[in-house]
Amino acid sequence: xxxxxxxxxxxxxxxxxxxxxxxxxxxxxxxxxxxxxxxxxxxxxxxxxxxxxxxxxxxxxxxxxxxxxxxxxxxxxxxxxxxxxxxxxxxxxxxxxxxxxxxxxxxxxxxxxxxxxxxxxxxxxxxxxxxxxxxxxxxxxxxxxxxxxxxxxxxxxxxxxxxxxxxxxxxxxxxxxxxxxxxxxxxxxxxxxxxxxxxxxxxxxxxxxxxxxxxxxxxxxxxxxxxxxxxxxxxxxxxxxxxxxxxxxxxxxxxxxxxxxxxxxxxxxxxxxxxxxxxxxxxxxxxxxxxxxxxxxxxxxxxxxxxxx
Numbered sequence: 001x002x003x004x005x006x007x008x009x010x011x012x013x014x015x016x017x018x019x020x021x022x023x024x025x026x027x028x029x030x031x032x033x034x035x036x037x038x039x040x041x042x043x044x045x046x047x048x049x050x051x052x053x054x055x056x057x058x059x060x061x062x063x064x065x066x067x068x069x070x071x072x073x074x075x076x077x078x079x080x081x082x083x084x085x086x087x088x089x090x091x092x093x094x095x096x097x098x099x100x101x102x103x104x105x106x107x108x109x110x111x112x113x114x115x116x117x118x119x120x121x122x123x124x125x126x127x128x129x130x131x132x133x134x135x136x137x138x139x140x141x142x143x144x145x146x147x148x149x150x151x152x153x154x155x156x157x158x159x160x161x162x163x164x165x166x167x168x169x170x171x172x173x174x175x176x177x178x179x180x181x182x183x184x185x186x187x188x189x190x191x192x193x194x195x196x197x198x199x200x201x202x203x204x205x206x207x208x209x210x211x212x213x214x215x216x217x218x219x220x221x222x223x224x225x226x227x228x229x230x231x232x233x234x235x236x237x238x239x240x241x242x243x244x245x246x247x248x249x250x251x252x253x254x255x256x257x258x259x260x261x262x263x264x265x266x267x268x269x270x271x272x273x274x275x276x277x278x279x280x281x282x283x284x285x286x287x288x289x290x291x292x293x294x295x296x297x298x299x300x301x302x303x304x305x306x307x308x309x
Contacts, residue, residue, distance in 0.1 A: 001301055002123055002160055004148055006137045006188075007167040008181035009174060013215035014167040015136050016271040017261055017293070019047040022134045023078075023273045024290075025297040026097040030131040033075075035100045036062060037137045037144045039109065042102025044136060047271050049084035050076060056104035063103035065122065066115050066147070073122070075100050086277045095131065108138065111147035120151040127160050132300060141186050149192045153201050163300070164188065164210040165258070170217040170243060179250035182210055211258035211306070213296065218263050258305065259296035264289040 005018040019034065026032040036044040042061065045053030053061075057074045065073035078097040079090035090097075111119070126133045138144040152162050166188075168178035182188050188210065192201035218225075220236040228236075247253040266274060266285040274293070278285040299305040 001132050002127060002152070002157075002162040003132060003134045003300060004137060004162065004164045005134060005167065006145060006164065006181065007139050008177035009168075010139045012139070012167040012169050012174060013261065013267065014139070015044060016047055016267055017167060017213065017215055017296075018134055018136050018165070019044065019271075020273055020293040021259075021297040021300070022132070023097065024293045025132055025300065026095045027091060027093075028297070029093055029095045031096040031129070033096075033098050033100060033126050033130040033133045035126075035133060035135045036102040037135050037148070039063065039102060039138050039142070039144050040107055041138075042104070042106050044099060045076075045101050047273060048078050048099055049082045049087060049272070050078070050099065050101075051083045052076075052081070053099070053101040053104075056102045056106055058104050061101045061103035061106065063106040063109070066111075066118055067109065068114070068118065073100055084273075086275045087273065098130070108143045110143050111150060116147055116150040117154070119147050120154045120156045123148075123151060124156045124160065127157075140181070141191070145188070146191055149188070149201060153192070161301070162209060164206075165213050166210060166252075167213045167215055168252075170214050170240075172243065172246060175243065175247050175250060175252065178212060179252055182207075183251065210256075212252045212256055214257060214260040216263045216268075217260050222262070258299050259292065261292045261296070262286065262288050 005014050007014040015038065022032045022034045034044060036042045042056035043054065045056070053076065060070040060074040062073050064070035076099045078087060078099055082088050123133065135148060137148065151157060166178050166182060168174040180187060189203040189206060192206045193203055218236065220233055220240055225233065244253065264286050266278060274285045274290055279287050279290055
């Protein structure tokens with residue numbers, strides 16, 4: 001299964017959330033590949049704590065592969081390459097967790113027909129090897145998004161299960177931006193239909209494969225807000241109610257949302273994988289955050305979860 005992670009704005013928590021759900025999915029025994037298609041900022045190595053590719057690979061990364069300078073692209077087993085002790089060593093019953101980094105200081109580039117074909121070949125090959133391939137895209141209406149939309153329309157990938165996660169923070173600005181990314185001018189549905197010179201994606205078909213993920217959600221009833229004044233709590237409740245109404249109006253309400261990640265202090269200060277060491281031993285991260293990641297990882301291919309939406 002191919003899972004494309006996208007957002008209209010930076011700072012949504014797209015990369016750190018998708019990295020954590022990849023990690024949690026691998027812990028259940030699934031073989032998971034994480035592809036850094038954030039062409040303008042290929043820093044997924046930082047989240048996985050692989051120092052050698054914090055800013056991307058020195059050579060042979062995703063950029064090099066797509067542009068014909070490397071084949072196959074560099075791949076790094078997280079369990080053996082991570083510099084973080086709590087990640088080093090494959091846990092019992094865990095599946096593979098492999099990072100495909102971008103190139104160091106890589107930038108955006110348009111997709112030619114050859115680049116689209118190379119992308120399709122890579123995704124088809126990895127889909128055959130891994131249970132889940134999570135492709136982290138550049139934010140907004142990017143070249144990376146155009147490339148994968150065109151690639152998924154090619155014969156090599158037409159039979160491959162593909163899904164889209166659109167990330168947004170729980171604010172008015174981000175809700176409006178997420179709606180625009182999917183439904184607006186030059187949004188996903190329109191880009192999939194245009195696909196210059198390649199087979200087109202039916203908007204209705206594509207929309208069925210799009211779900212939204214809310215990040216940094218503040219729960220007005222949370223114990224962590226116990227120190228707030230009653231007036232502040234009342235104001236937060238009103239904001240939350242207004243946001244729910246706005247999301248529903250813009251077709252990204254509860255019925256099209258597949259995950260919600262609470263605001264977590266650790267992720268506000270450092271983009272990282274949250275391990276059991278962080279929640280149980282050190283107690284610096286919230287168990288509710290891990291529960292959200294676990295639920296999202298489980299729902300990726302749960303037909304019941306998608307059918308109920």
